Amino acid sequence: MVGGTSLKGRYVVGRYPLAHNGMGEVWPARDTLLDRAVIVKLVNAAMLDAELVRRFRREALLTARLDHPAVPAVYDLGEHDGRPYVVLQKINGVALSDLVAEQGPLPIPWVASIGAQVSSVLIAAAQIGLVHRDIKPSNVMLDHSGAVKVLDFGLAVMHDDERYSRITLTGQSLGTVGYMAPEQILGEATDHRTDLYGLGGTLFDLLTGRAPFDGITTTTTLRHQMDEPPPRPGHLRPEIPAALDDLVHTLLARRPQDRPSSATEVYAALAPLAHNPPPIPGVVTDRTDAVQAYAAIIGRVPPTIRADAPPLPGQANLDVEQTAKQAELLHAAGEYRAAARQWRRLAEHQARHRGEEDPSVFDFRRRAALAHVPLGERDRALRQLHVLLQDRVRVDGPEHPAVLDLLHQIERLSTGQSGLRESRRRGLNGGH
Template sequence: MAPGANIKERYALGRFPLAHKGMGEVWPAQDTLLERPVIVKFINAAMMDMELVRRFRREALLTARLDHPGVPAIYDIGEHSGRPYVVLQKINGIALSDLVAEQGPLPIGWVAAIGAQISSVLIAARRLGLVHRDIKPSNVMLDTSGAVKVLDFGLAVTPDDERFSRITQTGQSLGTVGYMAPEQVLGERPDHRTDLYGLGATLFDLLTGRPPFDAVTTMTTLRHQLDTPPPRPGELRPEIPEALDDLVHALLALHPGDRPASAADVYTVLAPLSQDLPPIPGVLDDTAEAVQAYAAIVGRVPHQARAKPPITAVQAEPDLEQAIRQAEQLQAAGEIRAAVREWRRLAEAHARQHGDDDPLVFDLLRRAARAHVDLGEPGWALRQLNMLLQSRIRADGPEHAAVLDLRQEIARLRQERATSPPPQRRPPSADR
């Protein structure tokens, strides 16, 4: 593209492109009709083919469908001199990768606030069945008000998207080394928990100033991801709250079933930690405005109040009943880790058919959380039960019988923990 070119007799390009890498060539521009700055993104002319054109258009359409303040708005799409383009909202801010490079590890409150905002975007994406597959610091921007924007849906897929296997066969990148989930490395089918891994790796980077897995070569990095337990940011930064340390560790679990069940569960942990938001000189206009922007975005976490039958009245299908009995037998035989994984697998399978708020999903996840008490991990059990409590309150309201019963169980477990000798902190484990 020539500097100053006029696209559609409306968008006047700037003097220099902002970026020229990958499949996109990005230019600042002025929308002369609405008198506002915009971004115009073209396909890289040297790489253009029919498959790339389809990917480019698809990214624009997916991004447009994801109507959320944490995603740049799509204003227009078209073709100029044979090259497809998309017109995007201009973000006045900085990529998180550049922010960490300039500032070092970020204040804990800001890490939690940024993570909560990304979680809200992932909640919206899951409603549409979208998996981003490339959540990383360079794909997230913090604007001058403190609001987060998640960029680049070029690798996004839906669960029934056959393109996933085709992309794998053509050898195109499925993510970014050090941030993509193990199932992406292994070429397995992704789901919403794939993005939770990328979020965990991003939070680790923001907290410590380095990615969780970073070796000299790509192969060594990938081997560490697949063969070693996920690291804890608290080992590099001791002042990190235990709840945040445990969350990042869980998000980086090797197996998807060992990660938090949903982005909404991640949000419930991060939001309370987002209270202390100190100024970031040279980045944010005003901290008060940043708090308002943050609250407006993360407030989009869905709140539902639908009547549900009591948990005790829920009946499982015959095949599921047999699987539940097998999980109970595993736990009775002392194979508690295996039982936990089975409870979570059953909960995920049932949620796909009946929704995350189905009472039986709640019951299965509650069993998985309780099992951590038998493993000598009451703190982990409490955190899981508290996340379940917040989910049930959103779904059924604070006075539902299941909510009141769970409150009592949490209070009882806290009392037992308070009167027991403090356990030693367990070493990092990939089995959770």
Template sequence: MVPGAALKDRYKLGRFPLAHKGMGEVWPARDTLLDRPVIVKFVNAALLDADLVRRIRREALLTARLDHPGVPAIHDLGEHDGRPYVVLQKIDGIDLADLIAERSPLPIGWVAAIGAQICGVLLAAARIGLVHRDIKPSNVMLDRSGAVKVLDFGLAAIHDDDRYSRITQTGQSLGTLGYMAPEQVDGGHSDHRTDLYGLGATLFDLLTGQPPFDGATTTTMLRRQMQNPPPRPADLRPDTPTALDDLVHALLSIDPEDRPSSAADVYAVLAPLSQDLPVIPGLLAENVTAVQAYAAIVGRVSQQDRPETASTCGQTEPEVEPEPSVAHGERLYAAGEFRAAARHWRQLAARRARERGEDDPLVFDLRLRAARAHVALGEHDRAIRQFQSLLQDRVRTDGPDHAAVLELRQELAQLIGAPEPPRSSRLASGADR
């Protein structure tokens, strides 16, 4: 493009492009009609074809459809000298990748506030069946008021709508290695929990200054991501609160079923941690009180999206005796509904952990029940991962010689040594319920 070119006799390009990113060029521009700065995103001329033209149009339509203050506004669509472009809201801020490079480690309060605001966007997306599929630090910006903007819906999918469901892979893979969920790596089904994985990887990066997985080669990195237990940020940053460490660990679970059930559950953990927001000199507004207020507004979730057990800042929910819920899980298990029982016990364990802490004995018991339910389903690999995670936490809490630890080691050893049942047996046990 020619610097200073006028598009539609309205949008005047700046002197230099801001970036060249895969499928396009990004230019600063001036909307001369409304006298405001904007951003113009062009399709890269070297990659220009019919598929890519459809893709950039599709991204604009999806972004415009998602009406949320945490998503940049789409102002216009057009074509100049045969090159399609999109005109977007200009964000005065910094993307999280640059923020991490310049300011790592970030204060815990800011990590939580940024994550809480991303949750607000993901909840709005989930309400229309939209999955972003590329949540990562470089696709999130923090403006000078402390507000988060989620960018680049070029890889998004929306359920039950053929106009938006398929995308091409011209010049770009379906996600970003290190941040894309295991089901994306395997080419499997993506849903809202796919975005929660990307959020977990982003939070890990914000906390530690590095992505959750690394390796000398792509193969090494993928093997660690797909086979190793999810990492814990507290191993690299000991001042990470236990609730935040456990949340990131859960968000990075290999199996989507082991991640939090929705962005509302994630928000419920992050919001209470978003209280201490010190000024970040040179990047954010000086008025911390205003930053806190605006972050709370943009990051809010509607009451209908909040989980029944979620606590909000300054508020606590009345404690409910968990035993009836434990009994409900037992009834599901007795009826052969092993998957439903496992899911129920995991949710109850998460709730109990928020109320009493991760080291509460009932939390361990509920996690063990859930792991055993996957044994009943014949899902040995998944059960082994859950047993190993539980064993690691019990050793940390009770020491290696505690009776419960020794029993857990024995049960895990028996499970590892047991042959995986044939497919027919798994079906008979309710594996596909």
């Protein structure tokens, strides 16, 4: 391939390739029909054979099948001079391996944000039975909006689907030493927990600036992986929160059954730590980005963070404890409106099943009201708290500890003594 070559009379490649790997070449290109920048990956001509072609096409099909915003879109699949190629979405960003090399260990909120985004990809992959098998810093990019893209599905497998059966090349390693799970090293069966191991290694790298297992030779690195306890990033960086240190340590467990049970569990642990990441000059834009604006609104929709998600409002089998945990996670992550919506949902459920006067109904409504304060909606919060105060006085009387506590909360939100006097007047007199 030479610069300026036209594929299918439509895709014109740039002057120089972006990268070479074992399978082929990666080129910048221009889609002249739709007038947009794209990426073209071609099979290496020197290694061209039926097995490699099959594996290349399979990677394109798997990437296309995993429909997720953090996976590059597949635009086209074709052949040029006998060499298969795939046309992919162009990502304006930097590989995490390069980012750490330039910046050193990343701030905790960024590590959590990146990890939570990768976890969301692994949730989607698990839903269709796909295992990536090569999660590592060089296969994850951070774009200018702060969004993650997971790349290179060349080693992926999809269980129970003959079209995506395991394909290997003679002498090729099925993963990357230091990041591939022990079951991969031993040639044993892999599943979604294999990708969790790779995510653990990636998080360790982002937190410490070094690989979790590192030896002078490949053999010594493998020996460290197989024979030594999984490392703790907190030993190298003491300010790492204990919960994050424990999570990474567990993700790197030698046995799959000792790792978290699912990517949803990992997401739930990382999301609360991903609040207010600091700027990364020259990497993530410091202005309002269109993707960030879009994601901020999407983020207000309560996420389903477990496979057996709580049912819709009105259904009798709502998991109150899990939904309350969801609401707390959302609030901790700064998604206050979504948290308020979950708490109101809980209040309605408890009112239907335990009665309007149950203490949990009051507590959930109070939480929902207070969630509007960090959104700058103090007046709305106060209106809801005043209504709640009236109901509590009616049920428990004006001197009940819960009523007095609610009055103090209203006092803190009100401006000046007039706010407190009005609260007392409206509450203790039934709102008249």
